Amino acid sequence: MxxxxxxxxxxxxxxxxxxxxxxxxxxxxxxxxxxxxxAQITDPQEVAALLAVRTYLNDPYKNLNWTKKHDPCASNWTGVICYLDTTDGYMHVKELRLLRLNLSGTLAPELGQLPHMKILDFLWNHISGSIPKEIGNITALEFLLLSGNQISGSLPDELGYLPNLNKFQLDLNMISGPIPKSFANLPKVQHFHMNNNRFSGQIPPELSTLPLLKHFLLDNNNLSGYLPPQLSQMRSLTILQLDNNNFFGSVIPDSYSQMPKLLKLSLRNCSLQGRIPDLSGIQGLLYLDLSMNQLSGEITSNRLSENITTIVLSNNKLNGSIPSNYSGLPHLQKLYLDHNLLSGYVPSTIWENITFTPDTKVDINFEDNLLSDISGILDIPPNVTLKLNGNPVCTNAIQRNISLLCLPDNGNEVTPDNLNKPVSTCPPQSCPIWNYFEYVPTLPNTCFCAAPFGVGLRLRSPSISNFLPYRAQFDQFITSNVYVKPNVHLNLYQLYVDSIEWEPGPRLRMFLLFFPEYTNNSNTFNASVIQAIADTFARFTIPGSDIFGPYDLLNFTAQGPYSNVLLPSLSNHGLSKxxxxxxxxxxxxxxxxxxxxxxxxxxxIRQRSQAKVVKDQSRSLAVPKVSMKMDGVKPFSFAELQMATSGFKITTQIGQGGYGKVYKGTLADGVVVAIKRAQQGSLQGDKEFYTEIEMLSRLHHRNLVSLVGYCDEKDEQMLVYEFMPNGSLHDLLSAKYTGPLNFATRLHVALGAARGILYLHTEADPPIIHRDIKANNILLDSKWTAKVSDFGISRLAPVSDAKGVATAHVSTNVKGTPGYVDPEYFLTHKLTEKSDVYSLGIVFLELLTGMQPISHGKNIVREVNTACQSGMMFSIIDRSMGVYPSDSVKKFMALALRCSLDETNDRPSMLEVVRELENISSMVPEYDHTVLDMSSSGTSVASAPSSSVYDRRSTYLTIDLPGTDLVSGVIPTMRPR
CATH class of the missing domain: 1.10.287 (Helix Hairpins)
Known part of the structure; x- marks a missing residue:
């Protein structure tokens, strides 16, 4: 035994x-x-609240690391910023900073269970639903920051009882209903930023009791009723901006002239009537816009503030003469009195008290009035734009020598704020630009190479119309209020305003670059300085400015050495040493x-781990690892796809690449699909695989291949696409099809592909750079509609980059197919949307010539350029195209060459490409719009009607090659007789 x-x-x-x-x-x-x-962890009640908040949110890009396994404050949950309360020994959430994380879903009622929270920040996400009334329980709340989402419903009355609330920032949502009267109970509120919503009803007069309100921004809503005279009792009010509402029949109350601190009064397009009140009592008024109303009577001649920059009274019914005191405004930038009934003289002295500098611009518009003469000698300085079209004074414009002033407006408003960027004389190869380093522009005589930290801002209601004269003042204002450590602020040279752009409002979008201190002998910031700069803007600690007004924080651009700096850290979020x-x-x-x-x-442990691995490897493959629910995308089991392809038989294989093989399959419901099956050794990680699926599930366009579903089981990753019966463009151009492919069909394919890529660049949310545009990845459905496919190496476009210009890029390792890769991207590793433009240009050249991008050591771009420069363009046109309209082919060739230029900035945008292709398509004769017919019995092209006769003749050719002189030659072409 x-x-x-x-x-x-x-x-x-x-x-x-x-x-x-x-x-x-x-x-x-x-x-x-x-x-x-x-001795401290997060208050358990707050942990439970955060976990509940997480269940209401969708996080497609896995930006939130909130899990039950870790404590929120002790383990740096994304966006959770805490402080230690020594009275109870717990850490408490004082800030949720979830700025621009591509979050969707709704706001959880459990947010009201975070009683110590001071800042609730969901700026620039995709949050929908309504604002929970439970947020009214957060008595410590100071900032409610929800701009740029899709929040709807009405505002709960409970928000009007927050004793410490300072800032309501709810703009750019879909919030409807009235403004609650309970908001009159907010003793500390200073900012109502609720523009661009759907608020309706009357502005509650009760709000006049708010003692500290500075900014009342409710423009672009559906407000109605009358303008409450009681608003003049807001003794701290500096900005009253109510443009684009409908106060039909209301007048501007005379009491508004009694607002002692008012800097900006903007009531554009509000259906207002009556007279303009006497505003001379507003001593500090800088900006006045009462345009697009039904105001009548004379413009008051009482003196306005001598610091005023902008007066816009256009599109009213004002009469009388232009006030003489408009000639005593030394800071005037814009004076618009057009489309009224003003009569008398055009004053020739309006600019006499202005001190002109190279940055000074004055825009004056008196168009469409009854002005009959000019007072004095009209000596217009070069920095002044004056428009008089539509006045009687222009009847003898030639004799008066004012012809240029009487030209009709072309509809383009003057935008003088074009930044003059300094020209660097530093050697480019000495600065590692591939890691986001650059020479500090504000040190022109010193080649100091450093990595900047970017901040995207938008001045939401500036009191100026031209930024350039105030640029130095802005630099001083920002740097003196950004502290990198106690009592130490930034130096002037550490800030560079990289770009600005006026947006509707008007609002001024800008991108700021902050550079390390030159004297520190370091070309990067340390983490504490980056965090200090970010906290300054995210917590709105910069004080208000009369000139620049309040600002929106749009984003941070922390690239290169700062990529992981902005994660919440224990050392700088309120914990004691x-x-x-x-x-x-x-x-x-x-x-x-x-x-x-x-x-x-x-x-x-090792023995058990080995045993577990063996056990896991022997598990059945019948159950998917993860179950995701996304509209229109179905999870398939391995068994389903195995059955659809008859066990992945070789006869069902329709393609192969480095990732694996593509099979044609028929699902159980009879739908024919293409199944891309990754081969062993090329499997992606779960995060990357699901990120690709989630991205593809959001892309819906007739020129993009649709994702049907996916399979992710042990050792198997497959994507299931709609089946494209006519294969790829590469197949179409290869010897696989021997019949002719006419020009109209090629143009149809090119336009479809371009529209698909344009959707990726401009309408996908967020935008996407494909990175592998080539003939193999442009597929054709049964109607020969081109559809872009294969997003395996696609990258999100840099939406976090607030510049919003074409040169914004993503730094990444070079990937793509030889011959299609953008040469500048290859050299600098800077991927931009123009990289896709280059690749598509190569596809266009293939369509025109039938050549491959690289063949026997010959590059298609070089070969085409050589032929065009020698006047032999038509000698390289694909002979299988048959007859074609030469003018259209020339335009298409010129576009293809522009797309494939070496310099990124010289290439057109994808929008320009689509528009040019549409223009070329409209030129193709009706009889040439034939569709390729490739039936099983053979390949043929529908012939043109017999009435169209082509004649071969010699025609003088001129083609404008980008970057070269005009090239000419005698070339045989095909033209209709």
Whole structure:
């Protein structure tokens, strides 16, 4: 009989096991219980609230690391910023900073269970639903920042009882209903930023009791009723902006002239009537816009503030003369009185008190009035634009020598704020631009190469119309208010305004670059400085400015060495040094105990791990690893796709690439699909695989191949697409099809592909750079509609880059297909949307010539350029095209060559490409719009009607090659007689 008594070895094993279990238990106690480790964790009620908030959110790009396994404050949950409360020993959430994380879903009522939170920031996401009334329970809340989402419904009354609320930032949503009267109970509110919503009804007069309100921005809503005279009782109000509402029949109350601190009054397009009140009592008024109303009577001649920059009274019924005191405004930038009934003289002295500098611009518009003469000698400085068209004074424009002033407006408003960027004389190869370093522009005589930190801002209601004269003042204003450590602010040269753009409102979008200090002998910021700059803007600690007004924080651009800096860290989010030290000591204790335990039990763990691997490998492949629910995208099991392809038979294979093979399959419901199956060794990680699926599930366009579903099981990753019966453009241009492919069909394919890529660049949310445009990835459906496919190496376009210009790029390793890769991207690793334009240009050249991008050492771009420069363009046109309209072919060739230029900035945008192709398509004669017919019985092209006769003749050819002189020659072409 076998003895049941334990052996010596089994005693040792059990002893080791006991020691290990005890050690692990001690480690757990040290790591997770406050008295034994660092004495503080997040308040359990707040942890539960955050986990509930997480369940209401969709996070397609896996930006949130919120899991039950880790403590929110101790383990840096994304966007969760905490502080230590010494009275109860817990850490509490003081800020949720979830700016621009591509989050969707709704706001959870459990947000109201974070009573210590001061800032709730969901700016620039895709949040929908309504604002929970429970947010009204957060008595500590100071900033409610929800701009740029899709929030709807009405505002709950409960928000009007937040005792510490300072800023309502709810603009650019779809919030409807009235403004609650309860908002009159907000004792500390200073900012109502609620423009661009759907608010309706009357502005509550009760709001006049708000003692500290500075900014009242409710433009672009559906407000109605009358303008409450009581608003003049807001003694702190500096901006009243109510443009584009419908106060039909209302007048501008005379009491508005009694607002002592008002800087900006903007009531454009509000259906207002009556007279303009006497505004001379507003001593500091800088900006006045009452345009597009039904205001009548004379413009008051009472003196306005001498600091005023903008007066816009266009499109009213004002009469009388132009006030003489408009000639005494030294800071005037814009004076628009057009489309009224003004009569009398055009004053020739309006600009006499203005001190002109190279940046000074004055825009004056008196068009469409009854002005009959000019007072004095009209000596217009070069910095002044004056428009008089539509006045009687222009009847003898030639004799008066004012012809240029009387030209009709071309509809383009003057935009003088074009930044003059300094020209660097520093050697480019000395600065590692591939890692986002650049020479500091504000040190023109010093080649200091450093990595900037970018901040996207938008001045939401500036009191100026031209930024350039105030640029130095803006630099001083920003740098003097951004502190990198206590009592230490930035130097002037550390800020560079990289780009600006006026947007409707008007609002001024800008991108700021902050550079490290030159004297520190370091070309990067340390993490604490980056965090300090970010906190300054995210917490709106920069004080208000009369000139620049309030701002929106659009984004941070932390690239290169700063890529991982902005994660919340314990050291700079409110913990004391003692708490940090406790956490460190606790962590060390955890590490020591765990290491000792693991050393004792390592062998057993390894054996069990090996056994588990064997067990996992033997599991059935019938159940998917993850179940995702996305509209229109179905998870398939391996068995389903195996059945659809008859076991992945070789006869069902229709393609192959580096990733694996493509099979034609028929699903159980009879739908024919294409199944891309990754081969062993090329499987993606779960995150990358699901990110690609999620991205493809959001792309819906007739010129993009649709994703039907996916399969992700043990050792298998497959994507299921709609089946494209006519294969790829590469197949169409190859010897596989021997019949002719006419010009109209090629143009049809080119336009379809371009429209698909344009959708990726401009309408996908967020925008996408394909990165592998080529003939193989342009597929053709049964009607020969081109559809772009294969997003395996696509990258999100840099939407976080607030520049919003074509040169914005993503720094990445070079990927793509030789012959199609953008040469500038290849050299600099800077991927832009123009990289796709280059690749598509190569496809266009293939369509025109039938040549491959690279063949026998010959490059298609070089070959085509050589032929065109020698006047032999038509000699390289694909002979299988048959007859074609030469003018259209020339335009298509010129576009293809522009797309394939080496310099990124010289290439057209995808929008320009689509428009040019549409223009070329409209030129193709009706009889040439034939469709290729490739039936199973053979290949043919529908012939043109017999009435169209082509004649070969010699025609003088001129083609404008980008970057070259005009090239000419005698070339045989095909033209209709």
């Amino acid at each position: 076998h003895s049941t008594r334990p052996t010596h070895s089994s005693h040792l094993y059990m002893a080791d096991k006991t020691v290990c279990l005890v050690g692990l238990l001690v480690a757990v106690l040290l790591c997770w219980f406050p008295p034994m480790a660092y 003692g708490a940090v030290a406790g956490i460190i000591l606790g962590s060390i204790s955890c590490a020591i105990v765990i290491v000792m335990s693991l050393l004792l039990f390592f062998q057993k």
